[in-house]
Amino acid sequence: MQKKKLIIIYFFTSLIWIYGSNYLVAHFVPDSYMEILARIKEIFYLMVTGAFIYFFMNKANELNESKEDQQRLSTLINSMVDFVNFKDGQGRWIEANDFGLQLFQLENVDYRGKKDSELAEHTDFYADALRNCEISDEETWKNKKITRVEEALPLPNGSTKFFDTIKVPLFNPDGSRQGLVVIGRDITEKRDMVKKLEEREERLRRTEKLSVVGELSASVAHEIRNPLTSLKGFVQLLKVEDERHQFYYQIMLDELDRINHIVGELLLLAKPQAVKFTKADVKKLLKDVISLLSSEASYHNVQIESRFANDHMTIECEPNQLKQLFINIIKNAIEASGNGGMVTISFKQMEPETISIVIEDNGCGISEKRLAKIGEPFYSSKEKGTGLGLTVSFKIVQSHHGTIHFESKENQGTSVHIVLPIQQASYVQSHQDSKKQPSLS
Structure with a gap:
């Protein structure tokens, strides 16, 4: 549109110049100068016209170069x-x-x-x-x-x-x-990769701690239990013979029982990692654990609500270990809930090959600082706790090729998410195959 307009202007300007200059020469210039002036007029017209053409040609070249630069810039940034x-x-x-x-x-x-x-x-x-x-x-x-x-x-x-x-x-x-x-x-992929590396390092760190605790347990647990049995026997004997100090003997027996419980957890950590998997119904395991802990829940005035689907869910697991896992988590939830609290237990299948168990309470919650150390041996928020219960729980989940995740806010409660494979062999094989796949990056 711009070029067409310039051509029209040039055409009419030329006509005006030619006829206008001819009219002026014919009426106001003597005949003797007319021929010379006509030549000068033509030369002037050629010079002016040439100058304009040269100017517009340069502008056209600059415009073309600018368009080419813009096209190269556009191609460059679009390739990024x-x-x-x-x-x-x-x-x-x-x-x-x-x-x-x-x-x-x-x-x-x-x-x-x-x-x-x-x-x-x-x-x-x-x-x-x-x-x-x-x-x-x-x-x-x-x-x-x-x-x-x-x-x-x-x-x-x-x-x-x-x-x-x-x-x-x-x-x-x-x-x-x-x-x-x-x-x-x-940086989404890079960020996810960093997060996965951090999680892997955290798992390695926990594994190393478990290994150290396991070695310690294997070397000292049996040596502790032998003199412990003797001490407990003598205290029981003194309790029978000495009626004046019954209160103190009972305290001693309770503390010896607590030491015996800690030794039992240490022995559990020291056991070999190999697990013999059998098929078990998760719903039945959870109901058994709830029945076992119902008296303790009543003692703390805590209600346990189970939200189970009607269908039974059978998975490959070591039933006794899963019971121990559920006992540890639910017991902690009951103790955290306090008077009048509520503990909710639910599970569902997650497509296509895992099951998720969620245990929630509306108790005191866990601070971010403590949440970061959940599962570490000998770290506990309880006054007389050892932290070994959750350490054992983490080890059980790990041996079942699952994951355990805590979400908590202070004074708002805690939810524990446990994800376990339904079939161990196929789950492990599928994850090994996925790790062998070449990366797209």
Whole structure:
């Protein structure tokens, strides 16, 4: 459209020059100078016309080079797997790559010249995210330095992507805003990998502690139990013969029983890791444990509510160990609930090959500091606790190729999530096969 307009202007300007100059020469110039002036007029017209043509040719070349540079820049940023965005000094979008447009659902939007708040009107899901970007841009310009921050961006499918976002403010020589460069790198996979490595290190650390405790248990537990039996026998004998100090003898017997219980937990930790799996009904195991602990729950004025499905769930496990696991967790929940508390137990199958058991209480909860050390040997929040009960529980879950996870807030209660395979052999084999698959990255 611009070229057509220039051609029309050039055409009419030329006509006006030719006929206008001829008219002036014919009426106001003597005949003796007419021929010379006509030649001068033609030469002048050629020079002016040539100058304009040369000017427009240079402008056309510059425009073509600019378009080529813009095309190369567009190709470059669109080939990047990061979100790239250029903005002017007012925060208006100048250029963005395809990744960024798809990320914010702006593929079919004429985004150039618009601010984030204006673009927010074109995408309901990311409206708040775009408005927050505009606020963050203002802070970057205000600080007058490069900013780098990790941002979480929710996705329509319910998941979340994490970006390492760098914002570079650009200024004119007089200090006024020139523009802003925004680069956001997707670090979701890297973040997940770091989290998995941290979890693996934590498991190794716990395994090492269990190994140390196991070695210690194997070497001293039997040696402790032998003199313990003698001490208990003599105290019982003295209790029968000496009626004056019955109170003290009972305290001694209770403490000896507690030592014997600790030795029993140490011996359990010292047992070999090999487990003989058999098929057992989880619902029945949980009901047996609830019946066993019902008297203790009544003593603490705590109600146990079971939310079991009608169907029975059979899994491969070591039933006695699972009972010990459930006893440890439910007993802790009862003691944490206090007077008038509630302990809720439920389970469900998780597709396709695991079962989830959840034990919740509305008790005192666990602080973040203590929650990080749950399961460590000899760490307990109880006054006379050893922490070995949960250590044993972690070991049982580990030997069953499962996972155990605690969620808790102080004064709001605790929930324990236990995930166990339904069939041990197929579950272990499938996870080994998945580890052998080549990584897509």
